[in-house]
Amino acid sequence: MARPRRAETPNYQVRALQRGLAILRTFSAAEPTLSLAEISRRLDIPKATTLRLLECLRQESWLTYDSERGRYALSIAAMEIGSAYLAASRIEQRAMPFLRRLADITHQTANLGILDGNNVVHVGVVEPDRPLRYHSYVGARDLAHCTGLGKVLAAYLDEPTLRTLLSAGLPRRTPTTITEPESFRQELHRVRASGFAEDLEEGAPGLRCLAAPVIDVDGSVVAAMSISGPAADFEGSRAVFLVALLENAGGLSARLGWTVPIRSHA
Secondary structure (H helix, E strand, C coil), X not given: CCCCCCCCCHHHHHHHHHHHHHHHHHXXXXXXXXXXXXXXXXXXXXXXXXXXXXXXXXXXXXXXXXCCCCEEEECHHHHHHHHHHHHHCHHHHHHHHHHHHHHHHHCCEEEEEEEECCEEEEEEEECCCCCCCCCCCCCCEEEXXXXXXXXXXXXXXXXXXXXXXXXXXXXXXXXXXCCCHHHHHHHHHHHHHHCCEEEECCCCCCEEEEEEEEECCCCCEEXXXXXXEEHHHHHCCHHHHHHHHHHXXXXXXXXXXXXXXXXXXX
């Protein structure tokens, strides 16, 4: 009689799950298809192990495989999960009218962002109807310390979480990027005092941004709203842009149950 197979240990199962999730996270809007070799190299997983995980994900409809090109892509299950997230998330849905209004008033790209570690993730984007504009997309990521969205979200973190963010480093992107932790803390103090943040070409040359907090019924900062565009547009219109931003961020906060208006002390 054949000996029964040993059950896989919980640690092995957890590791396999972690690796499977890591594979799914390697796909992005910028790179929607990847080969076995690319995934194996990026995650530092042996090809044989990577192939087994990929085949499992494919059989469960998380991935598709183009045999002619030798490339994998996200499949229907990923779309269904994403759709379920969007359907259940009230803030992204409720933000859209305010983002559209903000983009219409300022003729700049309006964004809604949340924090994920030391990254800002764009969860809502409305671009203006003009040829010269800042281009972004839902799911786009950037480092928090050099963006208006990131500064706002970092300004309201508790101390242990802020220390973790700072420990990841503050890489320089442009000559105006804040790279010293103490200088960044001072910047966050200014954000809390004024009720808004600015990105003065700190993430990319020629790009400026204004951002403000979005607050829920409990008084927690749950997201940030911003406008981003060519630096020249902000020179003579900063005050008008700021009023529009604060009104719409405050309007979304009110929709979420917050009753105290956000005011600028600039």
